[in-house]
Amino acid sequence: EKGHYRHFMEKEIFEGPRAIMDTLEGRIAPGHGRVMLSELTRLGPSPPEIVFVACGTSYHASLLGRQLIESLSDIPVRVEIASEFRYRPLRIRKGAWVVGVTQSGETADTLGALDHARREGYLTLAVTNVPGSSITREAEATLLTRAGPEIGVASTKAFVAQMTAVWLLALHLARRTGLREEEGSRRSLELLLRAPARLEGFLGAIDLAAIDRLAEKVASSRFVIFIGRGLDYPLAIEGALKLKEITYRPADGYPGGELKHGPIALIEPGVLVVAPLVDLDLAAKEWSNIREVEARGGTVVTIASPESSPVAPSYPLPPTDGWEGMFFATAVLQLLSYRTAVLMGNDVDQPRNLAKSVTVE
Numbered sequence: 001e002k003g004h005y006r007h008f009m010e011k012e013i014f015e016g017p018r019a020i021m022d023t024l025e026g027r028i029a030p031g032h033g034r035v036m037l038s039e040l041t042r043l044g045p046s047p048p049e050i051v052f053v054a055c056g057t058s059y060h061a062s063l064l065g066r067q068l069i070e071s072l073s074d075i076p077v078r079v080e081i082a083s084e085f086r087y088r089p090l091r092i093r094k095g096a097w098v099v100g101v102t103q104s105g106e107t108a109d110t111l112g113a114l115d116h117a118r119r120e121g122y123l124t125l126a127v128t129n130v131p132g133s134s135i136t137r138e139a140e141a142t143l144l145t146r147a148g149p150e151i152g153v154a155s156t157k158a159f160v161a162q163m164t165a166v167w168l169l170a171l172h173l174a175r176r177t178g179l180r181e182e183e184g185s186r187r188s189l190e191l192l193l194r195a196p197a198r199l200e201g202f203l204g205a206i207d208l209a210a211i212d213r214l215a216e217k218v219a220s221s222r223f224v225i226f227i228g229r230g231l232d233y234p235l236a237i238e239g240a241l242k243l244k245e246i247t248y249r250p251a252d253g254y255p256g257g258e259l260k261h262g263p264i265a266l267i268e269p270g271v272l273v274v275a276p277l278v279d280l281d282l283a284a285k286e287w288s289n290i291r292e293v294e295a296r297g298g299t300v301v302t303i304a305s306p307e308s309s310p311v312a313p314s315y316p317l318p319p320t321d322g323w324e325g326m327f328f329a330t331a332v333l334q335l336l337s338y339r340t341a342v343l344m345g346n347d348v349d350q351p352r353n354l355a356k357s358v359t360v361e
């Protein structure tokens with residue numbers, strides 16, 4: 001039930017902290033400060049390569065997974081759209097893990113991609129939110145995200161749980177491959193452990209009036225471009241997807257560095273650019289992209305912590321020194337889409353033309 005919330009989507013956004021907490025539960029060895037994913041034992045030692053296959057929001061979580069795994073280990077990671085991957089010859093390393101990420105566990109293309117890999121003799125792992133779903137029967141091993149049932153068609157808390165799962169996977173693989181930066185990994189685990197409480201605090205103090213002011217800008221823009229670099233790139237394209245799904249506004253997401261290779265031609269008054277800035281290593285580069293947009297008359301909405309923002313951002317995030325900022329920015333982007341859709345009077349939980357799980361090709 002929705003409780004005091006107006007829509008399931010809203011309720012599920014506020015369930016993000018619990019989704020992180022439940023996904024962490026029992027997966028960190030007590031006292032050792034180590035991630036233990038016993039679910040992966042049957043896959044054997046860490047692989048020479050990982051290939052994520054997924055659709056939609058799950059694809060975006062996979063892109064984050066690539067970034068996190070490649071930062072903490074030497075394992076090369078690829079991310080593939082399941083519907084494309086399943087019809088291509090497999091040119092991946094022997095012993096690679098093919099990881100299907102899917103909230104529902106029933107997405108036809110993701111199931112097809114995993115089946116394709118399994119037939120060719122690759123080890124398969126399912127990362128899914130639904131115990132007993134089809135993908136758990138298809139894959140060799142399953143890592144459950146524990147967001148609980150998600151009713152809103154637009155994925156919110158399940159995405160948060162997927163981010164948590166790929167972060168855990170990165171820490172698990174870091175331990176098993178020998179750390180390039182052991183210290184970085186320990187710090188990363190500390191941040192992950194405190195993420196539920198920090199996200200809870202952040203959501204508890206969310207400034208909905210400020211989000212509504214930004215939602216009005218979105219609603220009155222002809223086109224919305226989301227940009228981001230590094231960690232912010234998957235967040236940006238996820239922000240664009242969410243906006244399209246429930247507000248039907250024309251929107252797209254690009255890596256910030258790609259703007260000048262084409263999309264910048266779209267910038268003019270009436271076009272809005274939304275930029276999450278949580279990747280501390282690349283924030284300065286993203287700011288230069290933002291300046292390029294402003295110089296051409298575009299309006300920019302920035303979502304940033306003090307560390308990544310030389311000027312006051314449109315929506316401020318709490319201070320951070322690591323990856324946890326992605327949870328804060330995601331909450332703001334989800335709420336921004338949600339409040340824009342409400343403002344427009346749309347059916348938020350049942351957007352037109354969409355199904356919660358896509359069981360046909």
Ligand code: M6R
Pocket residue numbers: 055056057058101102103104105106107110153154155156241242245354356357358
């Ligand atoms: O159940 P899955 O994670 O496999 O679903 C994949 C996509 O269909 C899904 O993420 C879709 O893009 C959502 N509606 C996004 O909000």
